[in-house]
Amino acid sequence: MKQGKYSVGLDIGTTKIVAIIGKENEYGKIEILGIGKSKSLGVHRGVVNNITQTIQSIQQAVEQAENNSGLKIGSVVVGIAGQHIRSLQHSDYITRSNSEEVINEDDLDKLCNQVYKLIMLPGEEIIHVLPQEYKVDGQAEIKEPIGMYGGRLEANFHVVVGQVSSIKNVGRCIKSAGLDLGSITLEPLASANAVLSQEEKEAGVALIDIGGGTTDLAIFKDGIIRHTAVIPFGGNVITEDIKEGCSIIEKQAELLKIKFGSAWPGENKDNEIVSIPGLRGREPKEITLKNLSKIIHARVVEIVEQVYVEIKNYGHDDQKKKLIAGIVLTGGGSQLKHLKQLVEYITGMDTRIGYPNEHLAGDSDEEIASPLYATAVGLLMNALKTQAKKEAFQQEEQEIASAMGEKSMNTNDVDTAPTTTTVTRERKSIFDKWSDKLKDFLDNAE
Known part of the structure; x- marks a missing residue:
């Protein structure tokens, strides 16, 4: 695989694992070059519980x-979710030694590193440190403080925390499958990149990604991520309820949900019946669609209400924090019939289904534009962005190196000041540093 041309996103879900290869075309859209999908056997509620099967x-x-x-x-960008993920708000500040100099990236790094040292519960580690707004010498609501003068630099952070062991298990699976771990991204953030527009993020929007094992929530306002949560229920719980309620096997329950399932019981008449073949010569079972949708409705209401509690926790009722763009549903579970209407009914918020087709090239396979692949497309976008940054940095380094080479020739090989070599440097995010740490751990854990 030619590095720099293609990137790969790997979505390790509870029901399916998707590997998606793509590149950016000349119009800045993503061209899908290949996709692979397999049944996920070793993952439960977003957490690896069988290493061999997952590999x-x-x-x-x-x-x-x-x-x-x-x-x-070769290298893949992987998504992380699961019930062990939680988020918190944190404020921190640094006092700069020289307020006569403008704020630079080093100052922001120093402030982020300080947050990174927060003491977490045993077995937990910070995954993402996402700055929201900065304050410089008490002046609030600054989005980009670089280039400003000031002695005290403060910021509000959205901190995403996860279980170390769960994340290391994902890393171990990737490595054992013969792949390199490019980086890890929180799945709701990847899905948000794929299905939300910048206008929605500015206006205020809640993204609900209903997967097989978990329902992920990401809330944006003023273009900034404000709240994330992972609810440990998804489409599989609905299938389980149908299986128990109708006394049928899981495979039949899943098919019933996809083909005839509805989140709104009023839609079905009492005389609408579906016949399920019996096991090994037993009589077929007859199930009324009204009963089926009652079972589905009860569980979906529970999931949506839990998500709505999280939206209220963020502060949606506060006029300043109102989510004007409402809710966007994505993930495989969002394809359930009449779910959009039910969510609008429970929350009273405008709702739409999010498709990842906005970022895809026009000739992409229709199947990939399904909400089912939102996370995988988002991870691929993330991989391409990381790749582009890396290339830009390498090019910049080469230009500086050649410029310095010319300079030394012009000055008859007189040594130039060593400080010029540090004109640019790649600014590593907290998360990149954390990924590097994880890679080192995996390399040493042979």
């Missing part, structure tokens, strides 16, 4: 994507 599922999806595209997959 096999990853290899299957990767192999399929490679065969589809004729390319070799």
Whole structure:
């Protein structure tokens, strides 16, 4: 695989694992070059609980994507979710030693690093440190403080925390599947990149990604991430309820949900019946669609109400924090019939289904534009962005190196001041540093 041309997103979900290869075309849209999908066997509610099965599922999806595209997959960007993820708000500040100098990236790094040292519960570690607004010498609501003068630099942070062991298990699976771990991204953030517009993020929007094992929430306002949460229920719980309620096997329950399921019981008449073949010569079972949608409705209401509690916790009722763009539903579970209407009824907020097709090239396969692939497309976008940054930085370094080479020739090989070599440097985010730490751990844990 030619590095710099293609990138890979790997979505390790509870029901499916998707590997997606793509590149950016000349119009800035994403061209999908190959996709591989396999049944996820070793993941429960977003957390790996069987390493061997997860490795096999990853290899299957990767192999399929490679065969589809004729390319070799090396490094991947992976999504992380699961019930162990939680988020918190934190404020911190630094006092600058020289207020006569303008604020630079080093100051922001120093402030972020300080947050990174927060003491968490045992077994937890900070995954993302996301600055929201800055304050310089008491002047509030500054989005970009670089280039300003000031002695005290403050910021509000949205801190995402996860279980170290769960994250390391994901890393171990990637490595054992013969892949390199590019970076890890919180799945709701990846889905948000794929399906939300900048206008929605500015106006205020709640993204609800209903997966198989978990329902992820990401809230944006004024273009900044404000709140994230992972609710440990998803589409699989609905399937489980149908299985129990109708006394049928899981495979039949899943098919019933997809083909005839509805979140709104009033839609079905009492005389609408579906017949399920019996097991090994037993009589077929007859199930009324009204009963089916009652079972689905009860569980969906529970999931939506839990999400709404999180939206209220963020402060949606406060006029300043109001989410004008309402709710965007995505993920496989969002395809349930009449779910949009039910969410609007419970929350009273405008709702739409989010498709990741806005960022895809026009000739992309229709299947990929399904909400099912929102996270995978978001991870691919993330991988491409990281790749582009890396290339830009390398190019800048080469230009500086050649400029310095010319300079030394012009000055008859007189040594130039050593400070010029540090004109640019790649600014690593807290999360990149954390990813590097994880990679080191995995390399040493052989």
